[in-house]
Amino acid sequence: MDTKPQSTLPVLVEPPRGAEPHAPLGRGYFLGETRRQQPLPMRESLAKIKNWFRANSLWVMAYGTGCGGIELRPLTTARFDFERFGMAMRPTARQSNVLIISGYLAVKSLKRVIRAYEQMPSPKWVVGLGSCTINGGMYWDSYNTINRLDLYLPVDIYIAGCMPRPEALLAGFGELMAMIKRGEANGWNHYLENFDWYKENQKKVINDWNMPDYNW
Amino acid sequence: MPLGVKIAWSLVGVLVAIAYGLVIAGIIRKVMARIQGRIGPPVWQQFIDLGKVIFQRTATRHGWMFYLAPIFRAGGGIGLYLLVPVVIGVPALSNFSFDGDLLLVMYFIFFGSLGMALGAADSGHPHSPIGISRGLSQMTAYELPFALAMVAMAAEVHSFSIHDIIMVQQGGILHWNILTNPLAAIAAFIAFLGMNMYAPFNIVGAPQEIPVGPPTEYNSVFLSLMMSGRAILAVAKIVLYMDLFLGGAHSILEAFVKTFIIYFWSVFVGAVFPRFRTEQAVRFFLGWPTVAGIAGVLLVLIR
Numbered sequence: 001m002d003t004k005p006q007s008t009l010p011v012l013v014e015p016p017r018g019a020e021p022h023a024p025l026g027r028g029y030f031l032g033e034t035r036r037q038q039p040l041p042m043r044e045s046l047a048k049i050k051n052w053f054r055a056n057s058l059w060v061m062a063y064g065t066g067c068g069g070i071e072l073r074p075l076t077t078a079r080f081d082f083e084r085f086g087m088a089m090r091p092t093a094r095q096s097n098v099l100i101i102s103g104y105l106a107v108k109s110l111k112r113v114i115r116a117y118e119q120m121p122s123p124k125w126v127v128g129l130g131s132c133t134i135n136g137g138m139y140w141d142s143y144n145t146i147n148r149l150d151l152y153l154p155v156d157i158y159i160a161g162c163m164p165r166p167e168a169l170l171a172g173f174g175e176l177m178a179m180i181k182r183g184e185a186n187g188w189n190h191y192l193e194n195f196d197w198y199k200e201n202q203k204k205v206i207n208d209w210n211m212p213d214y215n216w
Numbered sequence: 217m218p219l220g221v222k223i224a225w226s227l228v229g230v231l232v233a234i235a236y237g238l239v240i241a242g243i244i245r246k247v248m249a250r251i252q253g254r255i256g257p258p259v260w261q262q263f264i265d266l267g268k269v270i271f272q273r274t275a276t277r278h279g280w281m282f283y284l285a286p287i288f289r290a291g292g293g294i295g296l297y298l299l300v301p302v303v304i305g306v307p308a309l310s311n312f313s314f315d316g317d318l319l320l321v322m323y324f325i326f327f328g329s330l331g332m333a334l335g336a337a338d339s340g341h342p343h344s345p346i347g348i349s350r351g352l353s354q355m356t357a358y359e360l361p362f363a364l365a366m367v368a369m370a371a372e373v374h375s376f377s378i379h380d381i382i383m384v385q386q387g388g389i390l391h392w393n394i395l396t397n398p399l400a401a402i403a404a405f406i407a408f409l410g411m412n413m414y415a416p417f418n419i420v421g422a423p424q425e426i427p428v429g430p431p432t433e434y435n436s437v438f439l440s441l442m443m444s445g446r447a448i449l450a451v452a453k454i455v456l457y458m459d460l461f462l463g464g465a466h467s468i469l470e471a472f473v474k475t476f477i478i479y480f481w482s483v484f485v486g487a488v489f490p491r492f493r494t495e496q497a498v499r500f501f502l503g504w505p506t507v508a509g510i511a512g513v514l515l516v517l518i519r
Contacts (some may be wrong), residue, residue: 034297054271083245083255086257086264091428092432097268123271
């Protein structure tokens with residue numbers, strides 16, 4: 001497999017202005033934004049305010065792919081309660097900002113995950129949960145799971161472990177919030193900029209590709 | 217008071233009502249969390265959610281009814297609020313109440329749901345029509361005790377004006393309609409449970425069943441319009457109930473206290489009950505709440 005191309009994006013979570021939009025980028029990328037070569041100072045501070053709102057109201061897509069989904073339940077209930085950080089589970093892709101890939105990811109699920117990810121509205125983040133998303137973990141030689149999630153979706157933060165405890169998840173989400181506030185978590189821009197590379201990788205493993213190239 | 221000033225005050229009132237509705241929703245999330253033994257989100261979490269949703273970029277494209285539905289939803293809430301007098305004797309806070317507004321109010325309460333039904337059907341997601349069909353069947357059921365209670369109130373004062381109904385209740389707690397006509401009040405407050413869609417009547421959203429129901433496909437600005445529309449509709453409804461049953465309010469503080477109590481009646485019921493199925497909810501509303509409503513009307517007639 002190829003190595004992942006390096007991102008050349010500025011620090012802001014706002015899309016890079018002046019960059020030429022990619023073919024599928026028309027919506028969800030430059031929508032409603034005027035493109036400028038240099039972001040104005042006012043726009044920069046507005047981006048900071050937007051990022052504060054985004055970081056303090058993370059809506060998680062309620063979708064568990066592997067055994068790691070079991071660690072998300074205690075996270076929502078009385079003992080670890082992630083709602084105190086403003087997070088909530090949303091059952092629909094249209095209203096969620098965070099996609100958690102919880103553990104091993106079968107190729108069959110990858111197809112659904114890609115559809116869900118591409119349907120999410122634009123500031124969106126992917127959290128890789130457990131070592132299976134990093135290198136395959138204990139499923140590294142399995143015939144139907146992927147080993148590196150990074151090749152198919154832009155992962156913003158990994159939470160290592162097999163399985164990571166809910167405390168580790170909370171620490172990971174805290175780090176994700178800090179990254180969003182600093183404007184560093186812009187994996188979704190990376191996905192759109194290197195769209196061909198991601199699609200090529202996805203089509204290498206998904207044999208029955210019977211869906212459009214981009215799922216609105 | 218000149219009309220322009222009145223319109224300006226009403227716009228301020230709408231904004232305050234939206235903020236109050238969002239704060240109430242935040243307090244509800246906190247109360248629910250405390251009941252479940254959690255810490256819960258901060259009270260202002262709804263404002264953060266609203267801001268985040270506004271700053272999202274939408275990628276969906278649907279028919280034009282899809283875009284109109286949130287406007288109907290917000291318009292229904294704002295229209296209802298503008299018809300209900302909030303504080304007696306203060307022209308700035310009495311909104312656009314007129315003779316016969318009770319009839320229009322009964323229409324506006326359900327206006328948003330009907331607009332939502334059209335928009336959700338246009339979104340094409342299978343969960344949306346399911347939620348809508350559940351919601352509309354529940355609506356037709358709780359509308360009956362609600363309408364009967366309204367008829368009882370109107371028959372009592374021989375007027376369809378909310379202002380007249382408030383004026384009859386002046387002169388102490390014993391004059392309030394909740395005590396002079398308890399049967400109609402029971403019917404109306406049970407219907408209020410169905411209107412607010414907390415458990416046991418949360419069959420429209422139905423978490424874990426049809427994930428969020430009608431707004432499944434809505435995001436970004438559309439969702440923010442629906443959130444603020446929901447907030448102002450909730451405030452308008454509790455203000456209406458305060459006017460009809462708790463004798464209205466003479467000051468803003470009194471209005472806050474009374475509306476808060478009315479709203480939390482449905483929240484505390486919702487915190488401890490499981491969910492009805494659709495046909496159970498319909499059967500429930502057409503049972504003794506309707507009988508109580510009819511008895512309330514009869515009580516007025518024989519008095």
